[in-house]
Amino acid sequence: MRRDIPFSSLESAVHEAYEECKTITGGHNADYIPYLAGIDPNLFGIAVCLPDGRMVCVGDTDYRFGIESVSKVHTAILALRQLGPEILLEKIGADATGLSFDSIMALMLEMDHPSTPLVNAGAISTCSLVEPVGSSEAKWKAIVDNITDLCGSKPELIEELYQSESATNFTNRAIAWLLRDYTRIYDDPMMSLDLYTRQCSLGVTAKQLAVSAATIADDGKNPLTKEQVFDPSLSPQIVSLIATVGFYQKSGDWLYRAGIPAKTGVGGAVMGIMPGVFGVCAFAPPLDSAGNSVKAQAAIKKLMNLLSINVFSNTHYEVV
Ligand code: GLN
Numbered sequence: 001m002r003r004d005i006p007f008s009s010l011e012s013a014v015h016e017a018y019e020e021c022k023t024i025t026g027g028h029n030a031d032y033i034p035y036l037a038g039i040d041p042n043l044f045g046i047a048v049c050l051p052d053g054r055m056v057c058v059g060d061t062d063y064r065f066g067i068e069s070v071s072k073v074h075t076a077i078l079a080l081r082q083l084g085p086e087i088l089l090e091k092i093g094a095d096a097t098g099l100s101f102d103s104i105m106a107l108m109l110e111m112d113h114p115s116t117p118l119v120n121a122g123a124i125s126t127c128s129l130v131e132p133v134g135s136s137e138a139k140w141k142a143i144v145d146n147i148t149d150l151c152g153s154k155p156e157l158i159e160e161l162y163q164s165e166s167a168t169n170f171t172n173r174a175i176a177w178l179l180r181d182y183t184r185i186y187d188d189p190m191m192s193l194d195l196y197t198r199q200c201s202l203g204v205t206a207k208q209l210a211v212s213a214a215t216i217a218d219d220g221k222n223p224l225t226k227e228q229v230f231d232p233s234l235s236p237q238i239v240s241l242i243a244t245v246g247f248y249q250k251s252g253d254w255l256y257r258a259g260i261p262a263k264t265g266v267g268g269a270v271m272g273i274m275p276g277v278f279g280v281c282a283f284a285p286p287l288d289s290a291g292n293s294v295k296a297q298a299a300i301k302k303l304m305n306l307l308s309i310n311v312f313s314n315t316h317y318e319v320v
Pocket of ligand 1: 070102120165172200264291
């Protein structure tokens with residue numbers, strides 16, 4: 001079945017989702033990273049981007065926040081671009097852990113495998129895989145250039161967040177050394193951890209993440225720059241990684257309710273990919289117990305429900 005969605009219906013749905021969700025009060029800012037505890041909890045925005053570059057934005061969509069774990073998607077794409085899907089599967093994996101994003105237990109249970117690039121262990125390991133191995137500076141350039149390609153504009157390091165996170169990332173340090181013990185890290189562990197911490201501290205806007213989501217939704221073609229960022233054959237792998245573990249231990253509940261593969265970050269972002277239809281990013285700092293933004297997930301779920309779109313439905317949607 002095919003269903004056309006008028007652009008005006010998309011616009012009204014985004015505004016309605018925003019109005020309905022802006023008064024939601026649940027959740028708390030991440031406070032294990034001191035910088036994030038101080039961000040205004042009332043910030044809230046939703047941005048949707050279509051493959052043809054049209055956008056619908058409401059609220060704080062130009063505010064620069066910490067990309068945090070959403071960056072795991074971008075750097076997984078970089079590793080896929082550089083090394084291809086088989087190496088990523090063999091060296092990292094593509095499975096859910098069913099546990100929190102920084103779970104040491106998950107890593108211990110799967111000592112032969114970090115599971116997925118979308119939890120901390122796998123993301124640190126992915127940074128170690130990024131080429132050229134051995135050069136922190138060149139790897140960092142590759143990571144930032146790749147995020148720029150996907151977003152269509154540059155992210156900017158939030159230096160204060162980077163310092164705050166570097167000073168308090170004890171669990172991630174333990175993870176990096178465990179990976180070393182299990183021979184699941186492929187470059188210097190502390191350098192890989194530093195790259196991971198820095199990429200998490202990049203500042204982006206909801207608009208930028210909506211553009212990168214639309215790039216993934218359109219098989220790697222950036223809707224703004226029109227650049228083919230990654231090979232279209234990689235799209236299903238990227239979206240499957242996101243669907244499997246984008247909300248960590250809540251991933252199944254999320255997909256069941258909202259029907260869109262999405263990735264969260266403790267900075268408050270939720271980035272959703274509706275293949276062939278649109279990319280979306282909602283942003284609001286207060287998080288639930290799994291570290292997923294309360295308001296942002298409510299807003300995207302509301303939007304999907306208002307539009308009656310679901311990735312698992314037997315319908316081909318097109319915004320016209
Ligand atoms: N940088 C954060 C951390 O390592 C990212 C976590 C997240 O966004 N879920 O803890």
